[in-house]
Amino acid sequence: MVQFNFQAPWVPILNNCVSNELAATDNNPPFTTFQLATIDSKTGYPQNRTLIYRGWLFNNKSSNVITFTTDKRMEKYQELLDNDKVEAVFWFSHIRKQIRFRGNVRLLDSEHQPSIDLNHINSGEVVPIEPNSNGDGPAAAAAAAASTLSRVQKQPLQTSLLSPSFVEKDSTQDDLTAGQYTPPTAEEWQQELDRQWNGLSKGLKTTFRKPEPKSLLTEEKAKLISKIQRGVDGKKEEDGYKNFAIGTLFVNYVDYYEQDKDKRFVYELDNESHTWTEEEVCP
């Protein structure tokens, strides 16, 4: 049976690691970081960088979707338009735990809203997943090369992500019959984009109106950056919104290593039943 509105087995693990590490460091710094690796399709090399963990999609642990924010003008954004496959790694140094997540990132911004396909749940049967244009193998590689930038991001994802208002309304969902589940609406995606933007500090909001990231630093741009930092560039907080994007990481594989106990576990999402398997493996 397909599971929905449930916490994947690795969700409490990430939650506990985040809170235990923050407690061990006395909330200093008061945020959690991780590294996100994407593929640069032009060079074929992975690119890796540190990001702030922004919690669960729709602020709901049962979404099982990890979020981060970024600037649309940054390289990772372009890379995610070409190829949504990523690996993210969290290292909690005080409690000595590492969690690696593999999955697909769908962008949420003024131009993109993740497309969720619930047909497999609503029909009560598994619908074969369309081959991904950025899948494995030569045919997929050729398809990826031919794909337009937005095609990857527009492809529906077969997940069990439900509309937040649907989840709230139907907390006793055992009674539901096939055909009744609804994915997040356009309005709910927009509300999530606004929730995350409004959750940013004033200082962080200013970064979204800075000159093009990674463009050559000229004297003029240095002056503008200084003005932005001092809040005297004559622009409003909302001026950065157009460059603001959320990455939503739909996880399908987790590798959890407890360095303190020398124990290692892998969690894998079964694409057909949408259930998770857990195995302890040799470290």
Ligand SMILES: Cc1cc2nc3c(=O)[nH]c(=O)nc-3n(C[C@H](O)[C@H](O)[C@H](O)COP(=O)(O)O)c2cc1C
């Ligand atoms: C502690 C720390 C936290 C960061 N958090 C973010 C973040 O949440 N989002 C982001 O886009 N960049 C963040 N950065 C900057 C990125 O590491 C990176 O330099 C930037 O995103 C450009 O990467 P790209 O050109 O590969 O997209 C952070 C850097 C550090 C050191």
